[in-house]
Amino acid sequence: MTNDDIASILELTVKLMDLHEENPFKSKSYASAAYRIEKLATPLEGKSLAELQALPELGKTTASVVDEILRTGTWSTLQELLTKTPKGILEMMRIKGLGPKKVKSIWTQLNIETPGELLYAIQEQRLSTLKGFGEKTQADLEKAITFFLAHQGKFHYAEGEEILTELLPLLNDLFPGLAITAYGHTRRKTDVLEKISIAGIGSMQVPIGNFSAYPTLVIEQCDDKGWTGSIADKYKIEYKPIAAEVFYKELWLSSSSEEHQQDIKLDKTFTNEAEIYSYNNIAFHPTECREFKTKWDESYINGLVQDKDIRGVIHNHSTYSDGKNTVEEMAMACKKAGYEYLVMSDHSQTAAYAGGMGMDKVFSQFKTIDQWNAKHPDFRIYKSVESDILTDGSLDYTDEELSAFDLIIVSVHAGLKMDEATAMQRLIRAIEHPSTRILGHMTGRLLLSRPGYPIDHKKIIDACAANKVAIEINASPYRLDIDWRWLQYAQEKGVWISINPDAHSIDGIQDIHWGVISGRKGGLLKSNTLNALDLNDFEDWRKNFKK
Ligand SMILES: [Zn+2]
Numbered sequence: 449m450t451n452d453d454i455a456s457i458l459e460l461t462v463k464l465m466d467l468h469e470e471n472p473f474k475s476k477s478y479a480s481a482a483y484r485i486e487k488l489a490t491p492l493e494g495k496s497l498a499e500l501q502a503l504p505e506l507g508k509t510t511a512s513v514v515d516e517i518l519r520t521g522t523w524s525t526l527q528e529l530l531t532k533t534p535k536g537i538l539e540m541m542r543i544k545g546l547g548p549k550k551v552k553s554i555w556t557q558l559n560i561e562t563p564g565e566l567l568y569a570i571q572e573q574r575l576s577t578l579k580g581f582g583e584k585t586q587a588d589l590e591k592a593i594t595f596f597l598a599h600q601g602k603f604h605y606a607e608g609e610e611i612l613t614e615l616l617p618l619l620n621d622l623f624p625g626l627a628i629t630a631y632g633h634t635r636r637k638t639d640v641l642e643k644i645s646i647a648g649i650g651s652m653q654v655p656i657g658n659f660s661a662y663p664t665l666v667i668e669q670c671d672d673k674g675w676t677g678s679i680a681d682k683y684k685i686e687y688k689p690i691a692a693e694v695f696y697k698e699l700w701l702s703s704s705s706e707e708h709q710q711d712i713k714l715d716k717t718f719t720n721e722a723e724i725y726s727y728n729n730i731a732f733h734p735t736e737c738r739e740f741k742t743k744w745d746e747s748y749i750n751g752l753v754q755d756k757d758i759r760g761v762i763h764n765h766s767t768y769s770d771g772k773n774t775v776e777e778m779a780m781a782c783k784k785a786g787y788e789y790l791v792m793s794d795h796s797q798t799a800a801y802a803g804g805m806g807m808d809k810v811f812s813q814f815k816t817i818d819q820w821n822a823k824h825p826d827f828r829i830y831k832s833v834e835s836d837i838l839t840d841g842s843l844d845y846t847d848e849e850l851s852a853f854d855l856i857i858v859s860v861h862a863g864l865k866m867d868e869a870t871a872m873q874r875l876i877r878a879i880e881h882p883s884t885r886i887l888g889h890m891t892g893r894l895l896l897s898r899p900g901y902p903i904d905h906k907k908i909i910d911a912c913a914a915n916k917v918a919i920e921i922n923a924s925p926y927r928l929d930i931d932w933r934w935l936q937y938a939q940e941k942g943v944w945i946s947i948n949p950d951a952h953s954i955d956g957i958q959d960i961h962w963g964v965i966s967g968r969k970g971g972l973l974k975s976n977t978l979n980a981l982d983l984n985d986f987e988d989w990r991k992n993f994k995k
């Protein structure tokens with residue numbers, strides 16, 4: 449159990465206490481405990497009660513709560529609250545814009561207990577009678593519920609891959625000869641999944657109930673047509689048996705878009721997927737590269753960016769703003785992982801909620817960085833900042849202050865509800881700023897929880913090309929923003945793409961992997977990837993720049 453998991457359990461407790469109007473002092477103290485636990489750099493799992501109590505960040509009461517959570521996966525106060533809260537009410541609390549207070553009044557005054565009922569009530573104008581639900585709020589809520597209902601039960605690809613990395617070798621050991629592998633959208637590495645799909649040659653008989661070799665897997669149904677189940681009560685999983693003669697054809701069809709399938713002959717038995725391509729005189733396309741109708745040649749596919757090509761880690765947060773690890777810890781982790789440079793870009797001053805840096809903090813971070821760089825000539829930390837793009841499109845510091853940094857990343861964090869015209873003006877002004885080098889998470893989308901603000905992608909990419917601004921693929925599996933569908937256009941325009949983890953901890957650095965998958969999906973070449981440049985070439989890119 450990670451610290452984040454513990455913090456989420458406490459946060460849910462707080463929400464439910466507020467919903468049921470329980471002791472506000474207690475709920476506030478749990479909220480601040482959750483906040484402190486989220487910020488802790490050392491994992492709590494594995495610590496004894498005495499060790500927990502010795503942590504100054506926890507205190508005695510919180511320590512015993514954490515101990516209970518670590519031992520049982522939950523705690524008594526939360527369990528009591530859960531038993532008096534209908535399931536639909538819990539779901540409503542996960543909808544953007546619905547805090548405990550609003551849910552309470554919808555529940556007690558209108559007797560609405562599910563998101564579906566709430567949507568219907570909005571369409572019937574029944575919410576207008578409640579305090580705090582003006583026309584604008586209702587319209588926003590309607591959008592948020594529709595989004596929620598459309599994405600229920602779905603999850604990020606990263607979670608699916610992490611499970612399969614453990615589960616597939618295990619199943620293949622237990623059932624040799626079935627060649628069990630990922631299937632469908634799971635195989636295609638689609639950024640959001642509805643279920644984890646696997647397939648094998650022939651049927652796999654498994655008992656209903658907990659799967660002993662992988663206890664979080666519960667088999668719900670099993671027959672000759674395969675089995676279905678769930679993992680950790682959260683992820684649907686299915687096994688599909690396929691006859692040997694059509695196995696590779698089926699695998700390939702399941703992982704290729706309709707466009708990609710066009711003009712491909714499948715009129716024979718194949719003994720692997722590569723044979724399908726060679727039979728059609730086309731280079732082998734890895735499973736994540738089966739989106740487009742146009743087929744790539746071998747040299748293009750060999751040139752696609754790979755995990756091992758990434759030399760520098762760009763866009764990271766430290767304890768100077770909302771990160772969990774210090775600058776030195778982040779740098780050491782990057783160095784150990786074989787990277788050559790780290791671009792440290794904490795939040796700028798306007799992002800007060802994220803501990804954004806005033807110039808005094810900036811200068812003290814500069815000192816830390818200078819000291820590190822003096823001691824480590826073979827690894828460089830760059831002085832950067834993720835400057836907020838303010839509502840009018842200006843950046844967060846004066847031009848003179850901005851020129852003190854090695855390079856500037858710009859992103860929108862507040863005021864996300866914009867129409868396209870407003871968003872475009874705001875972004876283009878920021879792109880045109882003489883200091884801007886990289887555009888962070890271009891649309892602000894959060895997969896499964898909010899769509900991005902509307903933009904004209906082509907115009908933004910054109911502006912980045914004209915102003916020599918690189919575009920980030922924010923590699924967090926929750927963002928993957930810019931969307932891979934725009935990468936080819938960006939490459940045609942000669943825009944550098946930077947695969948940035950936006951890491952808020954040492955673990956977050958590994959998110960680069962999800963960005964690389966996105967890049968490959970969209971056809972991103974190593975030669976167009978900014979942080980595939982080694983330290984020397986990156987330094988050239990950084991220095992030789994004038995708008
Ligand atoms: Zn950001």
Ligand SMILES: [Zn+2]
Nearest residue numbers: 763765834950
């Ligand atoms: Zn960031």
